Amino acid sequence: MGIRNLVRQLHSVWMSNxxxxxxxFEALAMPLFDQLxxxxxxxxxxxxxxxxxxQETYVKALKxxxxxxLGTNFRAWxxxxxxxxxxxxxxxxxxxxxxxxxxxxxxxxxxxxxxxxESILIDRSNQRLLEHxxxxxxxxxxxxxxxxxxEEMSYQEISETLCIPIGTVMxxxxxxxxxxxxxxxxQLQKG
Amino acid sequence: xxxxxWNARLDPYVDGELPVDESRDFETHLRTCLTCSxxxxxxxxxxxxxxxxGKRYTPSADFRRRVxxxxxxxxxxxxxxxxxxxALVLATSIxxxxxxxxxxxxxxxxxxxYSEIADLHVSTLASSSPVDVVSSDRHTVKPWFQGRIPxxxxxxxxxxSEFSLVxxxxxxxxxxxxxxxxxxIRKHRISVFVFSEDSLRGKFPLxxxxxxxxxxxxxxxxxxxxxxxxxxxxxxxxILSLSGLLKSAGx
Numbered sequence: 001m002g003i004r005n006l007v008r009q010l011h012s013v014w015m016s017n018x019x020x021x022x023x024x025f026e027a028l029a030m031p032l033f034d035q036l037x038x039x040x041x042x043x044x045x046x047x048x049x050x051x052x053x054x055q056e057t058y059v060k061a062l063k064x065x066x067x068x069x070l071g072t073n074f075r076a077w078x079x080x081x082x083x084x085x086x087x088x089x090x091x092x093x094x095x096x097x098x099x100x101x102x103x104x105x106x107x108x109x110x111x112x113x114x115x116x117x118e119s120i121l122i123d124r125s126n127q128r129l130l131e132h133x134x135x136x137x138x139x140x141x142x143x144x145x146x147x148x149x150x151e152e153m154s155y156q157e158i159s160e161t162l163c164i165p166i167g168t169v170m171x172x173x174x175x176x177x178x179x180x181x182x183x184x185x186x187q188l189q190k191g
Numbered sequence: 192x193x194x195x196x197w198n199a200r201l202d203p204y205v206d207g208e209l210p211v212d213e214s215r216d217f218e219t220h221l222r223t224c225l226t227c228s229x230x231x232x233x234x235x236x237x238x239x240x241x242x243x244x245g246k247r248y249t250p251s252a253d254f255r256r257r258v259x260x261x262x263x264x265x266x267x268x269x270x271x272x273x274x275x276x277x278a279l280v281l282a283t284s285i286x287x288x289x290x291x292x293x294x295x296x297x298x299x300x301x302x303x304x305y306s307e308i309a310d311l312h313v314s315t316l317a318s319s320s321p322v323d324v325v326s327s328d329r330h331t332v333k334p335w336f337q338g339r340i341p342x343x344x345x346x347x348x349x350x351x352s353e354f355s356l357v358x359x360x361x362x363x364x365x366x367x368x369x370x371x372x373x374x375x376i377r378k379h380r381i382s383v384f385v386f387s388e389d390s391l392r393g394k395f396p397l398x399x400x401x402x403x404x405x406x407x408x409x410x411x412x413x414x415x416x417x418x419x420x421x422x423x424x425x426x427x428x429x430i431l432s433l434s435g436l437l438k439s440a441g442x
Contacts, residue, residue: 026262033255041248051254058258062265130244148206149238150245155208174202177237 025065028074029058035151036082042146043086043095045135053089057082076153076160083143083161095139126188133183141176148173197227205234304364304394308420309407311362312382315371322358322373332359332372340368342387344417347440353377354433365394374423374433381423381433388418401427410434414441 036057041050061068061081068077086092134142147153147161155169162169197217203209204217221228315321324335329346336343339361349355357373357380367390372383399412408430409422419441421434 026259026266029262030259033258034250037250037254038246038248042245047248050248051250054250054254055258055261058262059265062262127240127244130240131247134241134244145241146245149241152242155203155206170203170208173206177202177234180241181237 025062029061029078032075032078036078039079039143039146039151040082040086042134042142043083043139044089044091046091049089049091053082053086056085060085073157073160075151076157079147079151079161080163092139129187130184133180133187136183137176137179140172141179144169144172145176145180194224194227197224198230201227201230201234205231205238304391305402305409305422307364308382308384308409308422311364311371311384312407312422315360315362315373315382316380321360322371323360325358327356327358329356332356335359336361336370340370341390342385342417344370344385345440346372347436349374349436352432352436353429354381354436364391367391367394376425376429376433379423379425379429381421381425381430383433383437384420384422386418386420388413388416391418401431412438414438417441 033054037050037054040053040057041047044050044053057078061078064081068074087096134145137145144158144162147158153161155166155173158164158169158173159166164172197220200209200213200217204214209217217227221231324332326332326335329348333344333346336359346356353376355375357375359370359372362369362371362384364384364386367386369384369386369390372385374381374383401408401410403409407422407424408427409420410430411418411420412434413419419434419437421430421437423430
């Protein structure tokens with residue numbers, strides 16, 4: 001048997017047995033750990049559930065990594081796994097069960113009123129109020145707002161993560177912002 | 192353009208999603224429109240506030256290590272599996288290569304001894320004096336080898352057979368001394384080579400049996416510490432018959 005044949009055989013065994021991408025999963029996924037955890041915590045509103053969600057996400061992602069195509073958006077892929085895992089979890093089902101479906105695509109995007117409470121937020125002492133207002137948002141508003149503002153995802157990335165058209169991303173994001181301002185107004189009135 | 196037109200584009204603008212030319216037009220509009228400027232400012236403030244508030248939760252180092260260990264534990268298993276398979280293929284290939292080389296070498300060496308025996312036989316026939324002791328009497332030929340080769344052997348009684356003894360000579364196979372006996376059956380001459388088995392051990396892989404080398408029929412066997420080769424252009428049956436007589440004499 002020639003050396004070339006031997007090398008060819010070894011190579012084919014190596015290639016056929018595992019995805020060539022499997023080595024890079026940790027390198028790609030671990031840098032997203034902090035932000036995925038943050039996102040998971042916002043979704044679950046609970047540290048323990050967030051840890052479970054992140055752990056399950058990583059296990060699922062590793063298992064399905066062979067189906068991930070290099071060159072496509074890995075971050076969006078990871079967030080999608082996390083979100084889908086959340087939505088099918090007990091906490092996720094509980095949160096989404098009470099959220100009414102709004103006609104987001106059929107309604108025009110409405111601009112905000114002039115007298116909004118944004119200026120109050122310049123004062124850092126009111127940050128807790130904002131956090132609370134975000135927590136109180138329905139999950140589909142909360143997630144899109146966090147993906148846009150905190151994760152700084154583009155509309156395209158959000159569209160890939162949430163599996164919705166870009167038009168829906170725009171209208172839902174607009175409504176999420178409106179809902180937040182509204183909720184913040186209520187918080188300020190209470191305070 | 193009117194504020195109504197830009198109202199629907201306030202969010203895409205602050206999100207950096209407005210096309211470049213539209214952004215440029217909008218910025219021109221913003222320079223002259225206090226209402227839209229105020230709306231953009233409040234959106235930017237809100238965006239900034241959410242960014243700060245949104246980065247609220249940090250995983251513990253312990254949790255990070257736990258997940259990382261879990262990933263690493265799952266990945267190396269695949270590596271090990273791959274390495275095991277690769278090692279298995281490598282080991283199998285090496286064993287196959289070594290075995291193949293050994294078998295090939297054995298065949299080559301085995302072939303070489305028959306070729307050498309055939310050469311000795313042919314060169315003897317081609318010689319003007321093929322044997323050094325010319326006699327059909329086994330009791331003459333056998334003693335002639337005393338002191339010339341380091342072993343002795345028995346020759347068969349040929350009176351009741353078609354074979355006749357022509358004579359004998361000392362010969363060498365890979366520097367091992369031996370006896371070459373020339374027999375005749377009808378017009379065919381057959382060489383019988385006798386060597387000490389010890390003198391050939393390790394030099395040639397030999398197995399008893401019949402064969403054909405360069406169109407010669409041959410037979411070889413080991414008996415009483417001696418290695419016998421019978422070779423000639425006679426039929427395989429004649430070769431076997433002579434071999435049988437020699438075996439009987441040697442027993």
